[in-house]
Amino acid sequence: MDLQQMRYVLAVAETNNFTRAAERCRVVQSALSHQIARLERELGAKLFERTSRRVRLTPAGEAFLPAARQALDAAERARAEVAAAAGEIRGTLAIGAIPTVTAVDLPTELRRFHLRHPRVRITLRSGASELLAERVRDGDLDLAFLGLPPDVRPKGVRGRELTRGELVVLVPPDHPLAGEAETDLPRLADEPFVDFASGSAARAQSDQAFEAAGVRRDVAFEITTPHFMAALIRQGLGIGMLPAAFVSDLPDLPAVRLRDAPARVEHLVWSRFRPSPAAAAFLADLGAARPDAAGA
CATH class of the missing domain: 3.40.190.10 (Periplasmic binding protein-like II)
Incomplete structure (x- = not known):
């Protein structure tokens, strides 16, 4: 068993295809297939199920893969440590x-x-x-x-x-709050919100603040990126909250400070x-x- 055989197995597992794996490893497919077959004989178990339509890991292959990744990572780490001892970071x-x-x-x-x-x-x-x-x-x-x-x-x-900071409210340009410098959470109770997924740390910041203020809100849109949040707010579909230090990247959306603002670290x-x-x-x-x- 050698590291190159492990690299071949990993490439096939990630591409589910011997041809693409060979292209990734820059070898001919016959050489890659030969080395994997040789490894399977040494291990006494098939690592892949092969049909004319698909390639997938066997239970033995599933068991082999994490250890192979660890071995390859350890080898790469060893090379990096030797290089660092000689003054080169790699x-x-x-x-x-x-x-x-x-x-x-x-x-x-x-x-x-x-x-x-x-x-x-x-x-x-x-x-x-x-x-x-x-x-x-x-x-x-x-x-x-x-x-x-x-x-x-x-x-x-x-x-x-x-760093520590506070969240601010982002509203559509034609929103009644757009011209105000400051507001509070109770004034936002009837607004539809755009926010991150329930249960995420990003969502917890605003959920905890509203709960502490005794205010219920309607999160109508759950998103995963701040720019998608901004796009929905631009269309007038809701309002949202983002870190004050981040909203400079969104100059077209009015940002309103909160007197009882959620905090983030x-x-x-x-x-x-x-x-x-x-x-x-x-x-x-x-x-x-x-x-x-x-x-x-």
Whole structure:
């Protein structure tokens, strides 16, 4: 068994096709098929069910895949550690970020890091805070930028608080509140709302504020991105709330301050385990000078 065979298995599992897997691995299909068949003989089990129409993992293949991924990740980590000892940062850097991160200019930071460390492959995944934190805990992401209510701390990860802020109300340009500088939650009770999915950390910020104020509201539209929220508000379908620091990206929508505004805290989190050289370098760039120190 060798690493290249594992790469072939992973490629077939991800593409469900031997031809596409061979193209991804830049080998002829016969060579890829031969190596997988050789591995199956060594393991004494078939990893794939092959028919004229489909390819899928067998139960043995399902069991083999996580260990193969771990082995490939460990090999890549070993190469990166050796390179770092020689003064070169390489390997991979997997980052997660909420769509409304404002504490750092992430595109600019990623560009700077890429220019300093061109041999690092950077990936970015956008999503909800709770899912990103889980992926950091599971080792799928090196670090992530989260937005959480003030009373919530990310669990099972290390991290630091980046910034605190408040949400403001976004309304259509012709809305009665468009000309006002400030309002409160009771005045919004009869408005249809556009908000994030129920149960998400982004939704919890506004839900908790309305509950504390004793105000019920109607969330008519559930979305996953702030720009989709803005598009629905522009059409006059509802109002919504976003971080005050983010709404400068939406200058066409009136933003109204809230006297009892929901608050949000942005966090940077990373694994409890020793970060990779690339992750350690990026964390240091962001001011997390000791990424292996105690955290959340």
